[in-house]
Amino acid sequence: MSSPVLLVVAHGSRDPRHAATVHALVRRARSLRPGLRVETAFLDFNLPSVPGVLDRLAAEGVRDVVALPLLLTRAFHAKADIPAVLRQAPPSLRVRQAEVLGPSPLLVSAVERRLYEAGLTPGDKSATGVVLASAGSTDPEAIAVIAETARELRRTGWCSVRPAFASASLPRTEDAVRALRADGVRRVAVAPYVIAPGRLPDRIAAGAAEADVLADVLGPCPELARLLIERYDEARIDKALVAVS
Helix, strand or coil, rough: CCCEEEEECCCCCCCCCHHHHHHHHHHHHHHHHCCCCEEEECCCCCCCCCHHHHHHHCCCCCEEEEEEECCCCCCCCHHHHHHHHCCCCCCCEEEECCCCCCCCHHHHHHHHHHCCCCCCCCHHHHHHEEEEEECCCCHHHHHHHHHHHHHHHHHCCEEEEEECCCCCCCHHHHHHHHHHCCCCEEEEEECCCCCCCHHHHHHHHHHCCCEEEEECCCCCCCHHHHHHHHHHHHHHHCCCCCCCC
């Protein structure tokens, strides 16, 4: 019996860097599991669309799909948008929706990787405060996950970690940077807790103007690629997981 197809569902963006980053991440995940069929689809702005890929898979005779939301928190897109579009899948397809990526220790490791790539070292931790800057959400569950991720990052040894948001929630990145300065933190780094470039990540970067270090988005880092496969495996073997179609 063949393994289910992994369908990575990204949000999409008018910014071409977004789709390019998503495809790079998916290629890296595919390289970790030779033989696994991995497809990519977008909710908006980019092609292929989710319905288009599902229709094509059904026409090819595929029967099992694990749809993985390329999201760091379980907010509106994971709770409403993605289930709605998956329910429109052809009836011959059995589609299971995997859990979102966060929270996970792998994401904390990915954030640290990007901070180190930006020039910091483990020896800098005790004198460096970090702003963990996410896109933002009005969903309390998503906000709580970001706050917990900031606490987990703090436990790795950084002198202080503050969450911040590019939209929908407060504080903004620049306010969190200033708050760390007011606390007497000698060095401030901004770590974008986003997967791919786009309008909100650009807003985070603008808010980091007064910081000493700006890390890159998570992008196709090894930890994120591993996490895609991990979430796929969890959904594939979870007998209690209810199919969405």
